[in-house]
Amino acid sequence: MNLKDQFAKWSEKLRALFQSARAAKRPGIMAMPGRMATVRSGKFTVPAFKFKLDWEKLLRKTFIYNCAALVISAYFLADFLVLALNPYFPAAAPLPRRTNLRQEANTMSRYNLILTRNLFNERGLIPNADMGDSIDGPPVKTNLPLTLLGLIVLKDGRKSVASIDDKSGNQVWAVREKEIFGSDLTMQTIEDTRVVFINRAEGRREFLELPQDQILTTRRAAPAKPSKGGIVAAGEGRFQIDRKEVDTMLAPENFNKILTQARCVPNFEGGRPSGYRCFQIEPGSIYDLLGMKDNDVICGINGQPVNDPAAAFNMLTGLKQARNIELCINRGGKVQNMQYDIN
Incomplete structure (x- = not known):
């Protein structure tokens, strides 16, 4: 006989003894081992079922209890292991601090100007x-x-x-x-x-x-001395000018003086620009050297009309390299051409 059968036998005996004890204390109870018992009173009868052990249900409940106990034990065991092994693990790295997105956007907007303006010519392009x-x-x-x-x-x-x-x-x-x-x-x-x-x-x-010296010279300029070389007539309407004389007058340190040695204003005929009228010409100036007189109107240079100051500047600066210049002048209503040979 195995352990299970012995346990069942002893359980049956204990149940019979329990029912007998209850019947002895309560006369209304009739114990019937192995069968249904009833409890009788004066008015009603209550059925009492026999006590029988269900091993299949008991084993099923035992498995569930064991599983629950295993889960709880594993939970506490995990906590214990964490506490025991925590000193042996390195400390976790601190979380990065959150940056202010608005502040970062403002900072980048300042430097975006460098890229849009191409200040360092990174793209190798010339702006439009x-x-x-x-x-x-x-x-x-x-x-x-x-x-x-x-x-x-x-x-x-x-x-x-x-x-x-x-x-x-x-x-x-x-x-x-x-x-x-x-x-x-x-x-x-x-x-x-x-x-x-x-x-x-x-x-x-x-x-x-x-240059600062030119500014002071212009403000305090004295009348220029008459030119020694001057202009030499070589025929009707034709003149010769010494190259050294021109180079001296057109030197960078003397060029600003030229603008103060005569006053030239636009001249109009019939409501349209027609050259530049020059007056207040100083003796010994480049204008005097070219043979110009007060109220002369420069109509053209080398066959090109002079209707803006840029052309007048080109005439003066062109004297540095030019060997021949033809100047169209209106003097007293009479137009005449003057040719200059620079040697």
């Missing part, structure tokens, strides 16, 4: 011509090899002219406002003693001033 007017900020002194030779400042700034010597290209520019000259430079304003232009390669405004 229309971006010149959009460049603002105070102008800085230019580092380009340029020299401001002279200025003609008129009430209408669009007609003012600046003469600029470009040493890198050995060329003299007669520039008005909004015109492009040199290595992609745009003239912006022409003032009394300086010019402001836009250097698109650098993305900024720059200025060029007259």
Whole structure:
């Protein structure tokens, strides 16, 4: 007989003893081992079922209890192991601090201007011509090899002219406002003693001033002494000029004086521009050297009409390299051509 059968036998005996004990204490109970028992009273009868052990249900409940106990034990065991082994593990890295997204956006917006303006010419591109007017900020002194030779400042700034010597290209520019000259430079304003232009390669405004000695000389200029060499007539309407005399007068340190040695204003005929009228010519000046007199109107140079100051500047600067110049002059209503040979 195995353990299960023995346990069942002993359970049956215990049940019979339990029922007998209850029947002895309560006369109304009739114990019937192995069968149904009833409890009787004066008015009703209550059935009492026999006690029988169900091993299949008991084993099923035992399995569930064991599983529950195993889960609970595993939970507490895991906590115990964490507490026991925690000193042997390295500390966790701190979480990164959250940055202020608004502040970061503001910071990047400041540096985005460098990329949009291409300040360091990272892309190797020349900005478009229309971006010149959009460049603002105070102008800085230019580092380009340029020299401001002279200025003609008129009430209408669009007609003012600046003469600029470009040493890198050995060329003299007669520039008005909004015109492009040199290595992609745009003239912006022409003032009394300086010019402001836009250097698109650098993305900024720059200025060029007259040399300080020329400014002082212009303000305190005394009448020029008569020229010793002068002009020599070589025939009717033809003259010869000494090259040294021209080079001395057109030297950079003397060029600004030329603009003060005579006063030239636009001349109009029939409401249309027709050359420039020159008066208040100083003796010994370049105008006197060319044989001009007060109220002479310069109509053309080398067959080209002179209707703006730029052409007049080109005439003066062209004397440096020219060997022959033909000047059309209206003197007292009479037009005459004067030819100059520079030797």
